[in-house]
Amino acid sequence: MSFKQKVVYQIYPKSFYDENGDGIGDLAGIIKKLPYLAELGVDMLWLSPIYPSPQKDNGYDVSDYLAIDPRFGTMATFEKLVAQAKTFGIGIMLDMVFNHVSIEHEWFQRALAGEKKYQDYFILREEPTNWQSKFGGSAWAPFGQTGKWYLHLYDVTQADLNWRNPAVRKELQQVLDFWLDKGVEGLRFDVINVIGKDAQLKDAADGIGKAEYTDRPIAHEYIHELNRASFGKHETVVTVGEMSSTTIENGVLYTQESREELSMIFNFHHLKVDYAEGNKWTKSMFDFHQLTAILHEWGEKMSDQGGWNALFWNNHDQPRALNRFVDWQKDRVAGAQVLAAIIHLNRGTPFIYMGEEIGMLNPTYATIDFFDDVETKNAYQMLLQEGNSPSEALAIVQSKSRDNARIPMQWQATDNGGFTTGTPWLKPGDYQHISVEKELANPQIFSFYQQLIRLRKAYPIIAEGSYEGYEKDHDQLMAFIRKLGQERLLVVNNLSPSSAQITVPNDCLNGQVLLSNKKIAIKKQLTLEPYHTVAILYKQE
Numbered sequence: 001m002s003f004k005q006k007v008v009y010q011i012y013p014k015s016f017y018d019e020n021g022d023g024i025g026d027l028a029g030i031i032k033k034l035p036y037l038a039e040l041g042v043d044m045l046w047l048s049p050i051y052p053s054p055q056k057d058n059g060y061d062v063s064d065y066l067a068i069d070p071r072f073g074t075m076a077t078f079e080k081l082v083a084q085a086k087t088f089g090i091g092i093m094l095d096m097v098f099n100h101v102s103i104e105h106e107w108f109q110r111a112l113a114g115e116k117k118y119q120d121y122f123i124l125r126e127e128p129t130n131w132q133s134k135f136g137g138s139a140w141a142p143f144g145q146t147g148k149w150y151l152h153l154y155d156v157t158q159a160d161l162n163w164r165n166p167a168v169r170k171e172l173q174q175v176l177d178f179w180l181d182k183g184v185e186g187l188r189f190d191v192i193n194v195i196g197k198d199a200q201l202k203d204a205a206d207g208i209g210k211a212e213y214t215d216r217p218i219a220h221e222y223i224h225e226l227n228r229a230s231f232g233k234h235e236t237v238v239t240v241g242e243m244s245s246t247t248i249e250n251g252v253l254y255t256q257e258s259r260e261e262l263s264m265i266f267n268f269h270h271l272k273v274d275y276a277e278g279n280k281w282t283k284s285m286f287d288f289h290q291l292t293a294i295l296h297e298w299g300e301k302m303s304d305q306g307g308w309n310a311l312f313w314n315n316h317d318q319p320r321a322l323n324r325f326v327d328w329q330k331d332r333v334a335g336a337q338v339l340a341a342i343i344h345l346n347r348g349t350p351f352i353y354m355g356e357e358i359g360m361l362n363p364t365y366a367t368i369d370f371f372d373d374v375e376t377k378n379a380y381q382m383l384l385q386e387g388n389s390p391s392e393a394l395a396i397v398q399s400k401s402r403d404n405a406r407i408p409m410q411w412q413a414t415d416n417g418g419f420t421t422g423t424p425w426l427k428p429g430d431y432q433h434i435s436v437e438k439e440l441a442n443p444q445i446f447s448f449y450q451q452l453i454r455l456r457k458a459y460p461i462i463a464e465g466s467y468e469g470y471e472k473d474h475d476q477l478m479a480f481i482r483k484l485g486q487e488r489l490l491v492v493n494n495l496s497p498s499s500a501q502i503t504v505p506n507d508c509l510n511g512q513v514l515l516s517n518k519k520i521a522i523k524k525q526l527t528l529e530p531y532h533t534v535a536i537l538y539k540q541e
């Protein structure tokens with residue numbers, strides 16, 4: 001099966017299911033829930049990092065690429081997971097955090113101890129530049145007592161690797177081969193478009209530095225090299241690159257098949273439409289026109305130029321899309337369905353983030369002490385310093401914190417949502433009202449996802465068809481047309497809490513409703529109810 005027909009499910013291992021009762025999700029817990037995931041119909045599980053790590057950034061600070069963190073299990077459990085998942089037709093996708101390592105990694109420790117070989121694994125300078133860390137503050141920190149500085153684009157405990165050193169690239173190829181030999185079928189590359197820093201490392205005009213290291217041509221070369229040296233030798237391996245602030249032009253280059261880089265990319269532009277003036281740490285309504293303009297532009301250009309998108313609303317870094325884009329108090333179920341349809345009937349490979357299939361929401365925490373995430377804590381302090389009151393600062397981080405996604409999976413209505421018999425590492429959300437158990441007793445969202453996943457496999461137009469926006473300036477509806485030969489699929493999504501009208505192409509009148517989450521009759525003037533999604537399959541005469 002091509003990656004165009006597949007659907008990937010993301011698991012945040014720490015929060016999925018805790019099998020041994022220590023409050024932290026684990027690999028044995030994932031094995032236990034494989035039947036549930038198979039029932040949903042997904043093809044691949046992306047696991048956020050499961051390697052040994054001091055967990056300063058929840059595993060994205062890797063201290064050993066070739067082992068399993070004991071808090072998640074053993075290598076034997078991992079091998080069992082790969083084998084058991086396979087019996088369900090499910091592949092495992094691992095997270096490759098290759099821009100940086102934890103400062104507890106042996107390479108960094110040996111560099112600090114003075115080994116020249118390992119000092120060349122990092123980006124060391126006599127003088128820092130004015131670049132800013134993405135988690136706040138300077139991107140440089142003192143390198144031990146040497147008087148030098150090391151670069152860290154993320155947390156101070158995440159030291160950037162020096163990709164200009166061929167020995168580093170070789171090490172990373174070996175990491176890939178190690179896991180591929182274990183039967184891993186997918187690779188998710190963390191912030192892979194920032195690996196190629198400018199050779200000069202100079203002060204940035206904007207005082208931030210993004211342009212000095214984002215999407216540089218050399219990043220494409222490095223990715224191509226990894227592909228040729230490692231994963232490209234395995235026909236069926238699926239790769240997805242996480243792209244920080246990328247452009248469509250680069251998105252095409254990363255994913256055009258002939259360039260032998262990646263299968264697909266994540267971009268985040270559509271998840272910044274509720275940032276007031278581009279600032280994440282604000283609380284504001286999303287801009288509908290901005291959202292649809294971005295989705296259409298990416299959809300059309302990637303389609304026209306042969307690129308491929310990974311499609312998603314949620315991941316472990318994002319507050320829940322239901323809280324951001326839907327009046328969920330009014331209609332959580334239909335809201336979840338319309339969000340799902342926008343992605344699953346689109347051109348690209350859909351990703352589901354755990355809990356999305358049951359309509360999970362952000363938790364409500366009474367104080368900052370309940371939060372765990374390093375980025376959230378830094379932002380809270382910054383907001384206070386900028387003069388916000390504690391309650392204002394709390395409201396802002398509440399709406400944007402990455403912990404919103406990271407709360408324990410809600411399996412049932414009692415006992416920490418059935419996630420653990422111990423004390424959960426992060427305070428759970430509202431499992432009394434939303435849980436797997438409750439959803440499966442009367443499936444509405446879960447069953448809708450099942451249907452969408454089946455449709456992608458049954459209808460080549462969904463997996464392969466081209467993409468064109470329809471009525472792109474509509475105030476409430478996000479509509480598009482997929483095309484394959486003479487076949488057409490019109491998808492109309494009402495992402496608003498009021499009903500809306502649209503005029504459909506004449507040929508639709510002889511078409512059939514492939515999917516609708518509310519009652520519909522095909523008419524030239526189509527009326528959609530609030531949070532209504534309709535897909536009409538027809539022939540172009």
Ligand code: GLC
Pocket residue numbers: 057060061097154190191242316317
């Ligand atoms: C990516 C990860 C995020 C992590 C960062 C640094 O954005 O998704 O969780 O903090 O990279 O590794």
Ligand code: CA
Pocket residue numbers: 018019020021022023024025026071
């Ligand atoms: Ca555990």
